[in-house]
Amino acid sequence: MSLDVDLRHRFPGLDLSVSFRAGPGVTALFGPSGAGKSSVVNAIAGLLRPGGGRIALEETVLFDAERGVHVPASQRRIGYVFQDGRLFPHMTVAANIGYGARFAKGGLDRDEMRRVVDLLGLEALLHRRPNTLSGGEKQRVALARAWLSRPRLLLMDEPLAALDEPRKDEIFPYLERLRDVAQVPIVYVSHNLAEVARLADDLVVLQRGQVVLSGSAEAVLSDPKALPLVGVREAGAILPARVAEHGADGLSRLTLSGGELLLPGVTAPEGSTIRLRVLAQDVLISRAAPEGLSSHNVLPVDVVALHRGMGPGVAVQLRAGRDVFLARITQRAATELGLQPGMTCFAILNATAIPRGSIGGSAGLSPRKNAGVDISD
CATH class of the missing domain: 3.40.50.300 (P-loop containing nucleotide triphosphate hydrolases)
Structure with a gap:
């Protein structure tokens, strides 16, 4: 229909x-x-x-x-x-x-x-x-x-x-x-x-x-053109993920097409598919593989495109495996990092807080219809 x-x-x-x-x-x-x-x-x-x-x-x-x-x-x-x-x-x-x-x-x-x-x-x-x-x-x-x-x-x-x-x-x-x-x-x-x-x-x-x-x-x-339409604080992308296991420390290991994430607050059963809403403001970019960080959520990514607006910010479109998402950084940071389409770098995702109501159930989900988790401050 x-x-x-x-x-x-x-x-x-x-x-x-x-x-x-x-x-x-x-x-x-x-x-x-x-x-x-x-x-x-x-x-x-x-x-x-x-x-x-x-x-x-x-x-x-x-x-x-x-x-x-x-x-x-x-x-x-x-x-x-x-x-x-x-x-x-x-x-x-x-x-x-x-x-x-x-x-x-x-x-x-x-x-x-x-x-x-x-x-x-x-x-x-x-x-x-x-x-x-x-x-x-x-x-x-x-x-x-x-x-x-x-x-x-x-x-x-x-x-x-x-x-x-x-x-x-x-x-x-x-x-x-x-x-x-x-x-x-x-x-x-x-x-x-x-x-x-x-x-x-x-x-x-x-x-x-x-x-x-x-x-x-x-x-x-995940389209940079969406930023002025949804607002910079709400801009982000959806990543499908599979719940690999729930750890005894309260963190769940999730597998994506481009790597793995550790995330608290996931209640969907192991083996189920969920979707993560990753806000652009919660993604950092590093040219080299970062060391000594409190975050374990680091994904190797390729820069797809940079979208410069009228203000000091730049929306950077990134690809990890088959997934595309956004990072919002300053133009100064983009210049200092020398970011260009096709460049390989690393994305660091902040998953320390999940707002109320952002975790959805996964019963009966198909690969296209997934539950929701929102990674944001």
């Missing part, structure tokens, strides 16, 4: 012109507030009729301006999870979940409902009403309701934006589980790069209604 989007719409102060394709897995729409992200998903859902373009879900045309096609939202078989959950307050959790099945072909499948309840950890909540639930619990119920409608596509518009950090920590493993078992495209809207890095397979970056970068999340986030 794939979604093809090519739409144009004019708002006061914003000309929206967006094209992208989303396959199975999570395609994240990322950008600042006002970039047009929610307008895009509303157009996909049928809640907004664009001024021009075409939207198709596999062979089904949902919207075509030239042909005058605009399938009503109720007939699109699309699950939509909003920022606030939008549960029915007079219904129990079980009734809210069951309501979604009213829109599924064939009605409620109780076996499927039990599987979804188990997947999202809702068994203990079934007889409660929404006003007794936490924010994270409400969103899990909203996910179950959307999924039991047997959608051909899932839309999630900033589903974690209204949650505090503990509630985000609570719901992230369930989002990852849903991502890993769903066989339909998921379009996920966010302006939080940590969420995107943890969940997304593909990334579409919007700015002022236009697509400015798109591709796999790994490729986009």
Whole structure:
């Protein structure tokens, strides 16, 4: 199943012109507030009729301006999870979940409902009403309701934006589980790069209604052109890694295509695949193999490219094995090191602190859909 989007719409102060394709897995729409992200998903859902373009879900045309096609939202078989959950307050959790099945072909499948309840950890909540639930619990119920409608596509518009950090920590493993078992495209809207890095397979970056970068999340986030779009403090890359072993000292040995890392706080089982979000500001560069360091995380790398901005910083694109990531250093340091594309050097990764909620579960992960760990201060 794939979604093809090519739409144009004019708002006061914003000309929206967006094209992208989303396959199975999570395609994240990322950008600042006002970039047009929610307008895009509303157009996909049928809640907004664009001024021009075409939207198709596999062979089904949902919207075509030239042909005058605009399938009503109720007939699109699309699950939509909003920022606030939008549960029915007079219904129990079980009734809210069951309501979604009213829109599924064939009605409620109780076996499927039990599987979804188990997947999202809702068994203990079934007889409660929404006003007794936490924010994270409400969103899990909203996910179950959307999924039991047997959608051909899932839309999630900033589903974690209204949650505090503990509630985000609570719901992230369930989002990852849903991502890993769903066989339909998921379009996920966010302006939080940590969420995107943890969940997304593909990334579409919007700015002022236009697509400015798109591709796999790994490729986009390791592109120096992404720095001014995501902010220098958030800039980084995603590296897939395998959990080789958990040490008795609390450090886990991870294998990458270009070497090994030792990292604290990894709970994924040995043999599983995770993904590391490495921030550019947490990578140092050395021309020679460093000695006498407290960090054991040193990778031999090749310099791919240098991207000099208007300020004093330089984004250095590095390759270790098959993986590409970024280091952000000063222009003075780049000059003193004599960095040039093609040069071999060493990257030192800071893995002394992992922010809350940055470690994801790894159950049921495929090589392309991995869990998340965030290496940062």
